[in-house]
Amino acid sequence: EPEVTQTPSHQVTQMGQEVILRCVPISNHLYFYWYRQILGQKVEFLVSFYNNEISEKSEIFDDQFSVERPDGSNFTLKIRSTKLEDSAMYFCASRYDMGGMPDTQYFGPGTRLTVL
Amino acid sequence: GDSVTQMEGPVTLSEEAFLTINCTYTATGYPSLFWYVQYPGEGLQLLLKATKADDKGSNKGFEATYRKETTSFHLEKGSVQVSDSAVYFCALRCVSTFGDGTTLTVKP
Numbered sequence: 001e002p003e004v005t006q007t008p009s010h011q012v013t014q015m016g017q018e019v020i021l022r023c024v025p026i027s028n029h030l031y032f033y034w035y036r037q038i039l040g041q042k043v044e045f046l047v048s049f050y051n052n053e054i055s056e057k058s059e060i061f062d063d064q065f066s067v068e069r070p071d072g073s074n075f076t077l078k079i080r081s082t083k084l085e086d087s088a089m090y091f092c093a094s095r096y097d098m099g100g101m102p103d104t105q106y107f108g109p110g111t112r113l114t115v116l
Numbered sequence: 117g118d119s120v121t122q123m124e125g126p127v128t129l130s131e132e133a134f135l136t137i138n139c140t141y142t143a144t145g146y147p148s149l150f151w152y153v154q155y156p157g158e159g160l161q162l163l164l165k166a167t168k169a170d171d172k173g174s175n176k177g178f179e180a181t182y183r184k185e186t187t188s189f190h191l192e193k194g195s196v197q198v199s200d201s202a203v204y205f206c207a208l209r210c211v212s213t214f215g216d217g218t219t220l221t222v223k224p
Contacts, residue, residue, distance in 0.1 A: 035212075043160065043205060043214040091159055105212065107152075109159040 002026045004108035006092050012114045013082055021077045021111045023092030032075045033093040033105060034067065036060070043091070049075065082115045089113075118143045122206045122215030129196055129222050137191040137218045139180075139206035149173075149182055149189040150207040154217070160205070163191075196222045 005024045013019050025032050034046040047057040049067055066078045075094075079086055089112050093105040123138040141149065151163040151173070164173030169184035178193045189206060201222050206215040 042216045043207075043212075045212065045214075093160075104150075104162055104165060106162070107160040 004092055004094055004106050006090075006108035006111050008111060009109065010112045010114070012116065015084060015115055016081050019079050019082055019113065021079075021090050021092075021113070023075045023077070023094075023108055024073050025075055025092065025094030026096075026106055027073070029094035029096050029106075031055075031095045031105075032067075032069070033095075034077045035091045035093065035107075036088040037091065037110075038085075038088045046077070079113075082113075084115050087113055087115045118147070118208050118213040120206050120208050120213055120215040123218050125217070126219040126221060129220070131198055131222055131224050132195045133222075135191070135193040135196045135200075135220065137204055137206075137220070139189045139191065139215060141187050141189065141206075141208050143187075143208055143213075146184070147209045149180070150212065151178070151180055151189070151191050152205040152207055152214075154203045154205065156202070163204070196220070198222045198224055 004026055007022045011019055032049040035043050036046055037043045044060060045058050047061045047067055048055045064080045068076050089110045091110045092108040095105045119142045121140050148167045150165045152160045153163045154160050163178055164175040164180055166173040166182035169182055172179055172181045178191060180189050180191045182189055201220055203217045203219050205217045
């Protein structure tokens, strides 16, 4: 069964450094998402991406964040200058397009980001 | 805006006990509703979903019925197992609004 993959599984970085989290969505999916989950808290939506542009973003997704689909398979989340409060589990998700009908998001296993 | 209110946890049950985790929502229109499960150290997995009123989603012995009149989508299982210990999230729509999560621990 196809699945969403994410690398690395754990990233440790120093405050102020840039990080890039990578995701490979399911190959025929068209919509891509990033979420984060601070330890012990709820899952929070960051951004959705469709047709090579951001379709929706939350208040969390400020100028320090950016997303890119650099080729036909990868979907990346960049944090330009990490802060301590960026420490969280970051989940990528993708979904197919059922022509406006509700559809299921498939989540990757997550990347745990630790900012020191 | 959309919101999901989920039963506060943690919930601790004995094996074979009956499980209910409450979920209510506030949203415009008729959103799709989802339950996700997160096992320790793992990512989110879709457990079940319902897309319209009175739909019942079911999977692995879990069920939830989309109740438009009470704006609810309560998760139930008749007989829980130790392996069901996880965090359960109720969620709304494709770009999901998640509840706070309910931690379930099942003891043998």
